[in-house]
Structures are given as C-alpha cells and as structure tokens.
Amino acid sequence: MIIGVPKEIKNNENRVALTPAGAAELVKRGHEVYVQATAGMGSGFTDEEYVSAGAQMLPTIEDVYGKAEMIIKVKEPIEPEYELIREGQLLYTYFHFASSEALTNAMLRNKSVCLAYETVELPDRSLPLLVPMSEVAGRMSAQEGAKYLEKTYGGRGMLLGGVPGVHPAKVLIIGGGIVGTEAAKMAAGLGADVTIMDVSLKRMRYLDDIMPANVKTMMSNEFNIRQMVQDHDLIIGAVLIPGAKAPNLITRDMLKTMKPGTVLVDVAIDQGGCIETTHPTTHDEPTFVIDDVIHYSVANMPGAVPRTSTLALTNATLPHAIDLAEKGWKQACREDNSLKKGLNVVDGKVVYKGVAEAFGLTYYDVDSIL
Template sequence: MIVGVPKEIKNNEYRVGMTPGGVREFVHHGHAVLVERSAGEGSSFTDEAYAAAGAELVDTAQEVFARADMIVKVKEPQPVEIEMLRPGQILFTYLHLAPDLPQTQGLIKSGAVCIAYETVELPNGTLPLLAPMSEVAGRMAAQVGATYLQKPFGGRGVLMGGVPGVLPAKVVVLGAGVVGTNAAYVAMGMGADVTVMDINIDRLRYLDEIWGNRVRTLYSSKHNIEEAVYQADLVIGAVLLPGAKTPWLVTREMLPHMKRGAVVVDVSVDQGGCIETTHPTTHADPTFVVDGVLHYGVANMPGAVPNTSTLALTNATLRYGLAIADKGWKQAVLDDPALAKGVNVLDGNITYKPVADAHGMNYTPLEKLL
C-alpha cells in the first residue's frame, strides 16, 4: 500500500501524522510512504530523518493525495484537502464530525473511507487513539489555566498553589476521564485546591483511592456543578461522549454568578464543548471574554507541544495503521471490532450513529455495507 503523510495546514498545527520511526515500520512491512517536504519540521523531525527511514519526499500535498492509497493525518481535513480525496481512498485521522456539518457533508461527497481515531473503541469502552492526545490536552489544560489566571493575561490574578498564608486557586474539573484525570493530576501538583466531578461513582471512587484527600471528588449533578463553578477560579471542561456532541454542563445563565476574571478551559470544544459559551479558537487567537469570564477554546491544544504529541500519537496509531495497510481496510475492520467503530463515513454513507444523530442524517450500519 502507498501511505501518504501530508503537512498539516490547520491554524498553528505543528504535529505530523507519523514520526520517522513510524515510517520505518511501514517500510519494514513492505509499504511505500510518501511524506510532504517539511511536514515534520514543526515537530522537530527533519526531511533527512524521514528519508533515512525510507520515505519518499514529495513537494506538494496534491501529489501525496493523488498517489496515496491511505492518507494518515492528525487533524480533520480542511476544505481544500477534502476536495483532494477520492472514492475508495482511506483517510485515517481525527475527524470530530458531530459538531462539524460541512466536513461531514464533504466527506460523504468524497466517497472516501473515513476512519476516525477518536471513535476507535475497545470492548472495555476505552478509546486507545484518543487517549494520548487526551493525556496531553489534560495536562496542558492546567498549565494553560495557570497562565491565564495571571492578570496580564486577563485572569483574576490568582496563583495556582497560593503561598503560605494565602489560599490556592480553586480548580473544578468537569469529567473524570483521561482528560480530567490528567488535568487534576497537574493542577494538584501545582498545589491547587482541586475538585473533580463526574456521574461515574466508580471513577470518582478510583480517584479517591489513588489520591485520597489531595483531590476532592463530587457527583456531577446540576446543583453540585453550580455550587462548585460559582466558587471556582479555573474550570476545566473534560467531558466526552465518544463521537457525539458534548452536553452543556455550564450554561450561559450561570456565567454572571461566576467570579470576575475566572478562567474556563474547555478541552471538549472539538466535540461541541461542555460550556455553552465556548467556541473553537486557535493558538493565534486563543481566548475571549463573556460576562467577565475568560474563555480558552483552542481545539488542537496538543499542537502546541508537537514533538511530544506526535511521538505519543504514533505510538498509539501505528499498529492500527499497519493492520489497515497489511490487510486492506475491509479485512482489518472485520478482524478488529475496535477499529470497525472508527469507520465514520464509507462510500457516501454515515456509518457511526452518533454522527448521524447529531446532524439528523441517515445512518447506515457498517455491517450492511460490508
């Protein structure tokens, strides 16, 4: 199979779909890998490193898309990239289709086989290809929150860990999954007063067992969310419904009751956000203010630490990508139910029900098409 790795073109996206080490594995399996020149520079991977790993360097994304059987990316295809997809071509990347109707329509029209990292799901419910970026984004959320709490950045002027005689910042983490756990871990390490909220009591019990009274756990009811958020200096949105639009836990009506200069970091913004007033922003223009509350809604947070992120992502995606290349996508998804759940769009059909439901469009079970 010919595998193509184009340079990412989303605003301030410095990650790349595959490391030179990943290229070497594909080549070892007998596949050809096309890498667009300078695709890895933002992640500190040189063209020379890709060439040494066995990649063929090409000058344009157009050539990558024209020649490759499978496109391996990081972020969802931008409109110009969607136009380059062709029927039967495999697209293997993050898609986040539920809040993105134009992209969904574009992929349906393309006729491509669109496999989303974020909906590959193991039998235990874990999301192995989303997890590494969730770990990065969660840990970054606490760092970003600490930065924007500083007065020059628009925050309340509160130090996360406080100092002797002065209370630390109150941090509320909505969601105790991978993002929330990592956000709480770093915020706790900074010395903040951390409360983690979730509807999964077993998950809260687990956090209580590993961290004890260093972190507070609280059931995520409407009343408890209001009480916690109104007292918070920093709110981190870490809610995920796999492949579906995120519900709003913090509504617009709640904002006037929050502290002036409080900060919200909504990591779930790429699935619609769990804070009603958030919308996707970029690293170039990351924040905005609503009712005196500073909002950070960058949809590709891990893109700010691309070397770490690309290494972590390739670690997770490599075996799945190799399975697709070695067996062909159809046999690969027949052999692996987890990978089958990653197929969101196939031959002009939506094959992942939460995406169809989000847009009120027709859903076609993958088994029917196979």
C-alpha cells in the first residue's frame, strides 16, 4: 500500500502520525511510505531519520495527499485539506466528527473512508487509541490549571498544593475516566484537595481504592455540581461519550456562583465541550474570560508536548496501521470488530450512530458497506 504522512497544519500542532521507527516497520513489509518534508521536526524527528528508515520525502502536502492510498494523521483535516482528499482514500486519524458539522459534511462530499482513532473500541468498551492522548491531556489539565490559577494569568493567585499553614487549592474533576483519573493523580501529587465526580458507583469504588487520601469521590448530578462549583478553585471537565457530543454539565448560570479567578479546563472540547460557555481555543490564545472565570479549552492539548505525545500515540496506532496496509481497510475491519467500530464516514455515508444523531443525518449500518 502507498501510505502518506502529511505535516499537521492545525494551530501549534507539532505531533506527527508516524515515527521513523514506524516507517521502518511498514517499509520492511513492502509498503511505500511518503512523508512530507519537516513533518516530524516538531516532535524531534529529522527528514534524514525518515529517509534512513526507508521512507521517501515529498515537498508539499498536496504531493502527499495526491500520492497516498492511506493517509495517517494526528488531527482531523482542516478546511485547506478538504479538497485534497480523494474519493475512496483512507484517512486514519482523530476526527471527533460530532463536534464539527462542517468537517462531517466535507468528508461526506469527498466520499473518503474515515477511520477515527477515538471510536476504535475493545470488547471491554475501552478506547485503546484514545487512551494515550487522554492520559497526556488529563495530566496536562492539572498542569495548565495550576498555571492559570496564578495571578499573572488572571487566576485567584493560588498555589495548587498550598504550603504548611495554608490550605491547598480545591480541584473538582467531573468525569472519572482516563482523563479524570490522570488529572487527579497530577493534582493530588501536587498536594491539592481533589474531588472526582462520576455517575458510576463501580468506578468511584475503584478510584477510592487507588487514590491517595487527598482525593475524594462524589456522585455526579446537577444538584451536586451546582453546589461544588461554588467553592472550588480549579474545575476540570473530563466527560466522554464515545463518538458523540459531550453533554453540558456546567451551564452558563453556574459561572456567577463561582469565585472570581476560578479556572475551568474543558478537556472534552474535542467532542463539543462539557461546559456550556467553552469554545475551542488554540495554544496561541488558550484562554478567555466570562464572568471573571478563566476558560481554558485548547482542542489539541497534547500538541504542546509533541515528543511525549507522538511516541505515546504511535505506540497504540501503528499495529492497526500495519493491519490496514497489509489487508486493506475492508478486510482488516471484517476481521477486527474493534477496528470496524473506528469507521465513521464511508463513501458518503455516516456509519457511526453518534455522528448521525449529532446532526440528524441518515445512519447506515457499517456491515452494509463491508
């Protein structure tokens, strides 16, 4: 198969979808790998390393899309890429379709095959290609939240862990999945007073067992959220409904009950956000303020730590990339039900229910196109 790796062009996205080691694995199996020049530089991989691994370099993004049968990316295509994608071309990347009607319509129009990292799902309902970036984003959410609590950035001027004789900051995490767990580990490690809210008693029992004494659990519901946001300094939204738009659990009217300088970090922003007042921001302009509350909602948080993120992501995505290249996407998905669940849009049809429901589109059973 002919595989293309374009340079990411989303704002401050420094990750790359394939490392030189990954390119070598594909090349030794007889596949052709084309990498856009300087695509790996942001993650610390030189063009020379790719060439040594057997990949071929192409000068422009147009060249890569024009050559490849399968495109491997990190982030969803953005508008300048829409017209470069060909009918039947396989795109293997994060899409988060339910948060963008424009992206969904563009991929329906070009009749490409869109296999989304975030909806590849194992029988135990875990999301193996989302986990690595959820781990990074969860840890970063506490790190970024701690920074924006500093007065320099408009926060309350609080040190997350406090000092002897001074109470630590109070951190509220809504969602006890991978993001919430990693956020809690980081915040607790810095000495904060942490509460994780979730709707699953089973999950909260697990978290109660594994977390240190400065982490507590609480049932997530509207009444409890309204009470808790009033006296917490950092609030992290870590809610995920696979493939679907995140629910708004913190509403606009709740902001007025928060203390001035409270920091909100919405890690669910890729799926539309779980805080009503957030919208996607960039690493160039990561925050905005509403009602004296700081909102941080960067849509590609792991892009700020690209070396760590690229290595973590490609550890998970490469085995499936090899399967897709070896067998073709149809055969690979027929043989691997987990990979089949990654198909979202195929040949102008929506084959993932959460995406169809988000925009009122016709849903087609994925087995009908395999």
